[in-house]
Amino acid sequence: MKREDLLVFWGTESVTALYGETIVIPCNDGAPVPQHLMFVKWKYEKDDGTPGDLLIKQARNEQATVQATDSYAQRVSIDDKFNLLITQASLKDQKTFTCMVVSHANLMEFPVSVLVYSKLNIDTKHYNNLGTCVAAEANPAATITWKKNGKALVDDGKAIVITPSLKLDPATGLSTTSSTLQYAATKEDVGAVFACVSTHRLTSQETELEPFPIHYPSEKVSLQVMSKGPVVEGDNVTLKCHADGNPPPSSFYFHLKGEKMLVQNSDTYTLNAISREAAGEYKCSLADNEKVEASQNILVSYLDLSLSPTGKVLKTVGDSLSVKMEKIASGDATVLWTKNGKAVKEPEFSKLSYADAGIFVCEVSLTGLTRHQSFELVVEGKPVITSLTEHSTGDAQHKVLTCEAEGVPEPSFQWSVNNTNEESSYINGKATHKITVIPRLNMTITCTVSNKLGEDVMTINVSSVFEEKNGKSGKNPQDDSKDQAKLIVGVVVGLLFAAAVVGLVYWLYIKNSRQGSWKTGEKEVGTSEESKKLEENNHTV
Incomplete structure (x- = not known):
């Protein structure tokens, strides 16, 4: 390969890594390697500006050769896409790393600068009217601001005092930022939400402080009657005095119908078994300031x-x-x-x-x-019979008599005839008694009802079931009474006629006797004394 055939390209990229994690540095921004690749080599710039080798990987060799002899020897590796991997990132890794790609035709270098940031570790705490917010081990250093109910707080040197602080760890190079808020709270700040905002190059976090107590004196009190419903005579009624101070007062005066009671370490007072006379106005006041009071009117239902x-x-x-x-x-x-x-x-x-x-x-x-x-x-009342009735049964062999009466206590029934199938009822002072009879002759039946207060009697004429069977059932009780009267009259007339016949026979007998003692044309024989006795006997007859 001739020297003039080598082409060198310089391009600067940058990657961001997180402190303590693995840095992934792409070669040529992850582009595919050229054809006829010979090897890829990673190197870096040392602190003194001299180059240092890290590792080399041949095209035909799957395993890379680590060339580094410093701390990188145990921390560097290369993946199948020729990306450089550096474990346990620290601030010292903020360097320029170069990927050198060598092929038959070219030699190319791709430098990449690395920035290492740390995650924010936010901690908040507070005591009294002070709050502290800490952003620990950050890179670059975080900035902290304060908010109340979503609005930024500004240090005025009086009611709001903000004190920042920054510390650098020489071993790791990480910064810890803290900020302390001192706030002069007022009564209106009750329920306010305070938060610190930690701003970092990678992120921004807002963390709320837990509510801190705000102390202020009581300005108002209220009196409450602790009852779920109307106060009823005989109830135990609890009065509760509430003040708006913080912390709330522990002692109160309760004014009870002209009497003042001091209650310590409690805000309640109980009226036991309240009476109607106890109705009226009640008050409570602060033990250290009786001018701050409240009243409540209690109505007692009776x-x-x-x-x-x-x-x-x-x-x-x-x-x-x-x-x-x-x-x-x-x-x-x-x-x-x-x-x-x-x-x-x-x-x-x-x-x-x-x-x-x-x-x-x-x-x-x-x-x-x-x-x-x-x-x-x-x-109560003695029984009174309201009705006495009779009716025949379907077989015409029996008759059912019903006697109805009113009376209290419950009356008892008595009949003048033997009976069967007795039925009785007694409802609301009305008594009913039924019996079944077989009247073989026409008869008069009596129903008698009685209780401890008296009795009542009623009769009914009942005809014979045999007469009714023979077709004489057309007579009613009044016809039977007329027949009985005629029979009696007939018997009396018969007796009178018989007496008259007996008298006539006796008279004829006497007459015949006289005719036998005196003969016709004969002179009476006898003494004067016999004649006199005979005349007396005649007069006697």
Whole structure:
């Protein structure tokens, strides 16, 4: 190869690497190598300006030969695209590295300058009204600025003081930048967000500080009644006094209906079993400044209910009953009456009936309060039969008698005839009793009902089932009564007729007897005494 055949091209490129990582330096910006390549060689410029060899790779040899004898001997390698690889990048690697490409026709060199940057390592901390932001081991050095609620803070030497600092590590050449913010906070800064902004050639990071306490004295207090709903008489009511200072005060005065109570290490005071008389204005104030106070008016809900009568009330049917309900409430109360669980109007009883009996409940309600009173009304009375009926069964062999009555307590039934298949019911003072009978003769049947207060009786005429079967069932009970009357009259007339016949026979007998004692045309024989006895006997007859 002749000297004049060599063509040399110089082009300067640059790559950026991160501190501590692997530097990748492309040869000819990654372009394909020329045909008839002989070898590729990487070299660099030493600190004293002299060249130094790193490695060489033959075209036909897969393995590269490391020529470096300094720290690069263990750190350099080459990949299949002829890129130079340098591990564990440091600031000392900020040099110019040259890729020399040799072919049969040409010799080309491609220099590349390397810049090594470090990642930002941001740390923030704060105490009191001071905040510190640190950007450690950076290259090039980072700059730090401060923001409050997104707006830049400027050092004014009074309320805002910013103190920067820069340190260089001679071993690594990395810089550590720090900045301290001193801020005179006011009450308006509560909740403000402070942040430091670290700016680097490669990146910019904004880091918020944790909120720091801002101290200021209390200017206002508020009094709160800790109750989920209306305050009801008998409740325990807790009062809480809150101040806007930071830190909040630990002692308060509670003004309770003319009485002042000092509470230390707490901001609450509890009123136990509050009464209606305790309603009114309450106050709390700062223990060190009683002029800073707050007040709250407490309303106490109460409800009293009085009902007359109560309990079990025993009355007689037809009596009257006066019901009185009185309520005392802190507001408009709602009254609801129920009888046996169903809503009714307020009860009024001028003349009691059995239907009036039941359990009456009066419910009076106010927001958060409910009161109940009740009475059980029992209406008693001796039983009264309301109906007594009979009807025949389908087979015409039996008759069913039904006796209905009203009475409390429950009455008992008694029949004047033997019976079967008794059925009874008792609902709301109404009693029903059914029996089954087989009347073989026309008869009068009596139903008697009784309880501890008295009894009632009713009769019914029942015809014989045999007469009805023989077609005589057309007679009603009144016809049977007429037939019985006719029979009685007939018997009496028969007896009178028989008596008249007996009298006539006796008279004829006496007459015949006299005719036998005196003969016609004969003179009576006998003494005067016999004649006299005979006349007496005749008169006696």
